[in-house]
Amino acid sequence: MEQGGDAAARRMGRIASHLRPPPASQMEEVSLLRGSNCRAKGAAPGFKVAILGASGGIGQPLALLMKMNPLVSLLHLYDVVNTPGVTADISHMNTGAVVRGFLGQPQLENALTGMDLVIIPAGIPRKPGMTRDDLFKINAGIVRTLCEGVAKFCPKAIVNVISNPVNSTVPIAAEVFKKAGTYDPKRLLGVTTLDVVRANTFVGEVLGLDPRDVNVPVIGGHAGVTILPLLSQVNPPCSFTSEEISYLTTHIQNGGTEVVEAKAGAGSATLSMAYAAAKFADACLRGLHGDAGVVECSYVASQVTELPFFASKVRLGRCGIEEILSLGPLNEFERAGLEKAKKELAESIQKGVAFINK
Numbered sequence: 001m002e003q004g005g006d007a008a009a010r011r012m013g014r015i016a017s018h019l020r021p022p023p024a025s026q027m028e029e030v031s032l033l034r035g036s037n038c039r040a041k042g043a044a045p046g047f048k049v050a051i052l053g054a055s056g057g058i059g060q061p062l063a064l065l066m067k068m069n070p071l072v073s074l075l076h077l078y079d080v081v082n083t084p085g086v087t088a089d090i091s092h093m094n095t096g097a098v099v100r101g102f103l104g105q106p107q108l109e110n111a112l113t114g115m116d117l118v119i120i121p122a123g124i125p126r127k128p129g130m131t132r133d134d135l136f137k138i139n140a141g142i143v144r145t146l147c148e149g150v151a152k153f154c155p156k157a158i159v160n161v162i163s164n165p166v167n168s169t170v171p172i173a174a175e176v177f178k179k180a181g182t183y184d185p186k187r188l189l190g191v192t193t194l195d196v197v198r199a200n201t202f203v204g205e206v207l208g209l210d211p212r213d214v215n216v217p218v219i220g221g222h223a224g225v226t227i228l229p230l231l232s233q234v235n236p237p238c239s240f241t242s243e244e245i246s247y248l249t250t251h252i253q254n255g256g257t258e259v260v261e262a263k264a265g266a267g268s269a270t271l272s273m274a275y276a277a278a279k280f281a282d283a284c285l286r287g288l289h290g291d292a293g294v295v296e297c298s299y300v301a302s303q304v305t306e307l308p309f310f311a312s313k314v315r316l317g318r319c320g321i322e323e324i325l326s327l328g329p330l331n332e333f334e335r336a337g338l339e340k341a342k343k344e345l346a347e348s349i350q351k352g353v354a355f356i357n358k
Contacts, residue, residue, distance in 0.1 A: 046073035050115045053122025055079035057270035065278035071285040072097040078111035112153035123163040125268040147173045151180035166190045166222040171352030186320040190299030192222045192311045194276035198255040199229045219312045220341035227253045232331045287316030
């Protein structure tokens with residue numbers, strides 16, 4: 001039987017290990033995932049989740065929300081800066097998930113090993129005057145590097161891509177996984193939930209309904225005209241005037257730009273994006289858990305149109321995507337919008353594929 005002092009020292013060492021990752025020089029000697037360190041006493045059984053880009057404007061509130069999710073048992077926070085501080089802060093929350101921080105490329109392996117779900121909000125945010133294409137040059141390389149890590153260290157994980165431009169970064173991730181021989185289209189999902197969240201909110205405002213009781217399917221992609229809300233399929237069923245349809249569609253498509261302009265250089269849509277990302281991650285975890293009838297819109301490898309990637313309703317399950325649902329009947333306005341969306345989407349997809357295969 002070990003002495004009380006030794007037991008206390010071991011407990012203290014366990015606590016310190018997840019708050020202060022060892023320096024890169026010690027990474028081969030120290031594994032943060034060894035044995036009983038994986039889970040603290042009393043932590044509920046659940047899933048292991050990693051957030052890559054956890055110190056950023058989306059990453060921090062997303063880490064907060066995932067720490068609150070009862071389906072998460074272990075939460076890994078990775079970034080190239082500031083993760084020790086974010087980890088220390090989040091770890092003080094008295095919820096079941098154990099939190100560990102990882103700092104810089106040498107710690108990516110330990111951040112990813114054994115993960116069930118990897119969420120990627122890493123990258124730079126949009127600034128006023130920037131298009132999502134302007135983000136491409138920087139964020140494409142970041143997503144490539146992180147997905148190479150996923151392919152190597154947790155190839156069976158479900159991957160949620162948030163980094164913009166999603167229309168291109170999801171194809172980039174797919175190409176990285178193909179080159180590594182680990183690609184499973186059922187496990188790669190682009191997060192477009194913010195478009196649905198905005199659509200539900202704006203439609204709720206017009207109809208005078210609680211937005212939590214509104215469900216608007218949003219298809220296509222995750223930028224400008226590629227965002228196509230299907231207002232003819234709103235639940236609860238309702239009808240809009242042509243003016244309302246035009247106003248709502250434009251409002252939903254430009255939601256991100258409105259926030260960028262309102263923040264006047266201080267950032268992009270980070271808080272609502274974190275909320276939407278946490279909502280979608282929860283749906284993925286409920287699917288993994290075996291819950292029935294989990295349906296969300298997501299930008300995925302798809303055959304519902306002639307394009308290789310497209311956002312539409314998907315049913316989530318134990319292997320990621322269980323089923324990609326059909327688009328359903330579209331009205332004339334939506335059919336015209338779909339043709340516009342497809343033209344721009346095709347270019348964005350090709351741009352992502354070309355980035356990896358150049």
